[in-house]
Amino acid sequence: MPPDQTLAVLGLDDAEAAAYELLVDRPSATVDELAPAWARPEPLSATLASIVDKGMATALPGPVTRYTANSPSVALRSLLREHEQRLDAARRHLAMLEAVYQDRPAGRNAATLVEVVTGRHAVQQRLAQIRRAVRAQVRCLDRPPYFDDDRDEAAVELLRRGIAYRTVYDRASLDHPSALSAVERLVQAGQQARLLSHVPVKLYLADDRLGLLSMAGHDSALVVHPSAMLDALDKLFEGLWQRALPPHPPAARTAGRRPAPGTDQQRLITLLLSGLTDEAIARQLGVSYRTVQRRVAELMDRIGAHSRFQAGAQAALHSTRTRSAGA
Amino acid sequence: MREQIRACDAPPYPEANPAQVNTTELDHLRRGIRYRILYDRRALDVPGRLADLEAGIAAGEQARVADVPLKMTIVDESVAVLPVRHPPDVESRLVIRDPVLLRALSALFEMYWERALPLRVSGGLAQLSGDAEGPSADEAHLLPLLVAGLTDQEIAAQLTLSDRTVRSRVRAMMARLDATTRFQAGYQAVARGWLARDDPDRVDAA
Numbered sequence: 001m002p003p004d005q006t007l008a009v010l011g012l013d014d015a016e017a018a019a020y021e022l023l024v025d026r027p028s029a030t031v032d033e034l035a036p037a038w039a040r041p042e043p044l045s046a047t048l049a050s051i052v053d054k055g056m057a058t059a060l061p062g063p064v065t066r067y068t069a070n071s072p073s074v075a076l077r078s079l080l081r082e083h084e085q086r087l088d089a090a091r092r093h094l095a096m097l098e099a100v101y102q103d104r105p106a107g108r109n110a111a112t113l114v115e116v117v118t119g120r121h122a123v124q125q126r127l128a129q130i131r132r133a134v135r136a137q138v139r140c141l142d143r144p145p146y147f148d149d150d151r152d153e154a155a156v157e158l159l160r161r162g163i164a165y166r167t168v169y170d171r172a173s174l175d176h177p178s179a180l181s182a183v184e185r186l187v188q189a190g191q192q193a194r195l196l197s198h199v200p201v202k203l204y205l206a207d208d209r210l211g212l213l214s215m216a217g218h219d220s221a222l223v224v225h226p227s228a229m230l231d232a233l234d235k236l237f238e239g240l241w242q243r244a245l246p247p248h249p250p251a252a253r254t255a256g257r258r259p260a261p262g263t264d265q266q267r268l269i270t271l272l273l274s275g276l277t278d279e280a281i282a283r284q285l286g287v288s289y290r291t292v293q294r295r296v297a298e299l300m301d302r303i304g305a306h307s308r309f310q311a312g313a314q315a316a317l318h319s320t321r322t323r324s325a326g327a
Numbered sequence: 328m329r330e331q332i333r334a335c336d337a338p339p340y341p342e343a344n345p346a347q348v349n350t351t352e353l354d355h356l357r358r359g360i361r362y363r364i365l366y367d368r369r370a371l372d373v374p375g376r377l378a379d380l381e382a383g384i385a386a387g388e389q390a391r392v393a394d395v396p397l398k399m400t401i402v403d404e405s406v407a408v409l410p411v412r413h414p415p416d417v418e419s420r421l422v423i424r425d426p427v428l429l430r431a432l433s434a435l436f437e438m439y440w441e442r443a444l445p446l447r448v449s450g451g452l453a454q455l456s457g458d459a460e461g462p463s464a465d466e467a468h469l470l471p472l473l474v475a476g477l478t479d480q481e482i483a484a485q486l487t488l489s490d491r492t493v494r495s496r497v498r499a500m501m502a503r504l505d506a507t508t509r510f511q512a513g514y515q516a517v518a519r520g521w522l523a524r525d526d527p528d529r530v531d532a533a
Contacts, residue, residue, distance in 0.1 A: 235397070236438070312516075
């Protein structure tokens, strides 16, 4: 009877399969009794020892060792168990390789460098996922419209986790209801904020691993993986950060010649620095346009400026002095 | 139709013969396509690169130099080509057509371009000129008057220019300062040290 090749799948080689089939025919036998029926080149006794090891046969003790086949169902279970152990080991190894695969910089396959996430819900979900995975820092180019109502809470949560968080706000970011208060709260929580008249794209950079760009309509987003494109986004953020202005000159910490600008005045300066029009500033502060004009005139009067350009320059000089005085 | 090529040029170069590429550029320039190339400083150290570059500039290419170790080409507003990753693998390219990504790359190019030093050819030799990050000569005249709180009319009278010229110069300067309002421009002028350049003692004494 030819050895049954199908047992090979369980890890039996041809010789072992042949030895097992030889034993299955007999109640028990010694090597000498079996030898005449053994037609294979492999040594019979070593082959019998190896099927005993695999749990397919039993060696009966005595003056001369006798071998007996275990029942096929028992033998099978034993072989399957061994096979399962190997599969488990392979599975563990694959899991480890998978982790390495996930961790590798995206490469080779350019199609995986940029993915498109479609649908408001999918974008929100992806953003939540990205936030959970942040390890050290978040960098943001911020401008409306917004699609995630929980963005401020999420930012505070990240700051609480000790994540460094830098945001460059577009002028338009400060031109919707209670925007200034929201930014102030985040700054209070540790966010580093800067203002720029115009932010070219809406960007969320998680560490140096991912960049999420919101697309027009905001029902979809692009996720950029490590690549030259992500490097470019990184450089774009850092360049804009360098050009942007801090929200307001820090309040004087030492007794100066002039009283330190109060909170109202700091808020006014912040809004002026953002580049908003007087009308938008009025909306943000919840006062009339005429009141804004009066307050700006008062501010200019106080710092001795005759024009807005001069007032801006004076505010900058004041903040430089305050910084060096505080240092 | 192609109208403008913007590129950041940095080593390494895949072309066995860079002059071949330049032939295409010279041909494009003749057809009226605008070339703005931002060279990384290290590009000028590559043997033969400078001569190649001088030929391009002589033919009308606008060239600037900065520390920008980035390779990228943007054709109009429609397509950009990058290496897949940095440092560049010369064999593979990332082709970007998405408008949002293009806007980001375009903004990045313009940001670097504004800060880079113009490279000019004089007597057949390339040389860097000016100080791209500081105020121009015109702006240096305007600044002290603006900081003193003069109105545009008063400045025009001081400099014997028309009101219109003063306004347009201030607008151009505001754009360079990333400012949409005069208040921002004044703040940025100080923050970027534009006022301290000619008279370093002034701010120190303040």
